[in-house]
Amino acid sequence: MFRATRQFFTSVALSLFALSVLAEGNSLLNVSYDVSRDFYKDYNPVFQRHWKTVSGGSIELKQSHAGSSKQVRAVADGLEADVVTMNQASDVDFLAEKGLVARDYARKFPNNASPYTSTMVFIVRKGNPKALKDWGDLVRPGVQIILPHPKNTGNGRYTYLAAWGYALNQPGGNERAAQDFVGRLLKNAPLFAAGGRDATTTFMQRKMGDVLVSFESEAELIAREFGKGEFEVVYPSVSILSEFPVAIVDKVVDRKGTRKLAQAYLDYLWSPPGQETAAQNYLRPRNPETLKKYATQFPAIRTFTVDEVFGGWAKAFPAHFKDGGSFDQIYQQK
Known part of the structure; x- marks a missing residue:
C-alpha cells in the first residue's frame, strides 16, 4: 500500500514537472565554436534520452557552429541562443559585458x-617529414604552419598564447623575446584559416602546410574523417590548458521560457554520461574517474593556464588581440 502510494505521488510529480517544462518551451539553441560540432552532435541525443526519462517530454536541440568570436558577435547582434558553449572565457565575457550573460x-x-x-598539439604529415617536435621547430625556415586567425578565433588565440608562453619559459625568456618568437612563427603561416574546421580542411584536403596546430580533440575528428594513417600527432614539451566555458543567455531564456531546460542541458555536461561523451570525443573530462578510465588516450603533457602566465583573459585579450595589441604589432611587420 505504501509503495503504491509513493509510486503514485512520484508519477504525479514527474507529470507536473513535464508539464512545467512543456509550458516553458521545448526547443533549445546551443551556439558554439567550430570544433565542438561533433561533440554536441553526440551529446545532444544523450541528453534528450535523459530528459525523456526525468520529464517524460521530448525536446528539440539545435546547434550553431563557427569561429568562436564570430559566434558571440552573432549572439550579441540578435542570434537567439539559449546557451553558449565557447572555447575561451573572453568570448563569454564579451556577452557578459553586453548584459546577455551573467x-x-x-x-x-x-x-x-x-x-x-584540451590542449594545443601538432598534427603533422605521416612520418613527420620535417621532424617537428616542439614549438621551436615551428619557426625554422621552410616550415609552413596552418592555424586559424589568432585575432578572430579561440583556436588561433590559444595557439598564439601557447607559443608565447613557451618562449617565456626558455632561458632568457621575456616579453620582448616572446613577441619576436611569435612573430617568426606567424611568418611561417601562409594564411590564417577562418576557424578550426577550416584549418583542418586546408591542411588535410587542400594539402597545404607541414603542420596544423589545433586542439588535441581535433586529431580524433581528423582520424574519423580521413583515417589514422594520414597524419601523426606530436605533443610539444609544454602547451596551454584550453578551457571551454558554458553559460546561459539570460535574456533569451527568460523571453522564451527555456531557463529550466537550458540549466539542465548545461548541468548534464558534468554528469557521468556527459563526461563519458566528452572523453569519447577526445576532450579531457573533469571527472577524475572518467579521466583515469581514458588515461591511455590522453598522454601526460605539461601545461600552463591563461591565468598563470597572462593574468587571465581579462588581461590577455586586450594585451594581445584588441586593436593595437601585440598581434597587430606583429602582423604589421609580417
Missing part, C-alpha cells in the same frame, strides 16, 4: 564553468 557565469557551474579541457 557577469558571474563562471561561478554558476563547477570548474569555472568549463566541463572539459
Whole structure:
C-alpha cells in the first residue's frame, strides 16, 4: 500500500514537472565554436534520452557552429541562443559585458564553468617529414604552419598564447623575446584559416602546410574523417590548458521560457554520461574517474593556464588581440 502510494505521488510529480517544462518551451539553441560540432552532435541525443526519462517530454536541440568570436558577435547582434558553449572565457565575457550573460557565469557551474579541457598539439604529415617536435621547430625556415586567425578565433588565440608562453619559459625568456618568437612563427603561416574546421580542411584536403596546430580533440575528428594513417600527432614539451566555458543567455531564456531546460542541458555536461561523451570525443573530462578510465588516450603533457602566465583573459585579450595589441604589432611587420 505504501509503495503504491509513493509510486503514485512520484508519477504525479514527474507529470507536473513535464508539464512545467512543456509550458516553458521545448526547443533549445546551443551556439558554439567550430570544433565542438561533433561533440554536441553526440551529446545532444544523450541528453534528450535523459530528459525523456526525468520529464517524460521530448525536446528539440539545435546547434550553431563557427569561429568562436564570430559566434558571440552573432549572439550579441540578435542570434537567439539559449546557451553558449565557447572555447575561451573572453568570448563569454564579451556577452557578459553586453548584459546577455551573467557577469558571474563562471561561478554558476563547477570548474569555472568549463566541463572539459584540451590542449594545443601538432598534427603533422605521416612520418613527420620535417621532424617537428616542439614549438621551436615551428619557426625554422621552410616550415609552413596552418592555424586559424589568432585575432578572430579561440583556436588561433590559444595557439598564439601557447607559443608565447613557451618562449617565456626558455632561458632568457621575456616579453620582448616572446613577441619576436611569435612573430617568426606567424611568418611561417601562409594564411590564417577562418576557424578550426577550416584549418583542418586546408591542411588535410587542400594539402597545404607541414603542420596544423589545433586542439588535441581535433586529431580524433581528423582520424574519423580521413583515417589514422594520414597524419601523426606530436605533443610539444609544454602547451596551454584550453578551457571551454558554458553559460546561459539570460535574456533569451527568460523571453522564451527555456531557463529550466537550458540549466539542465548545461548541468548534464558534468554528469557521468556527459563526461563519458566528452572523453569519447577526445576532450579531457573533469571527472577524475572518467579521466583515469581514458588515461591511455590522453598522454601526460605539461601545461600552463591563461591565468598563470597572462593574468587571465581579462588581461590577455586586450594585451594581445584588441586593436593595437601585440598581434597587430606583429602582423604589421609580417
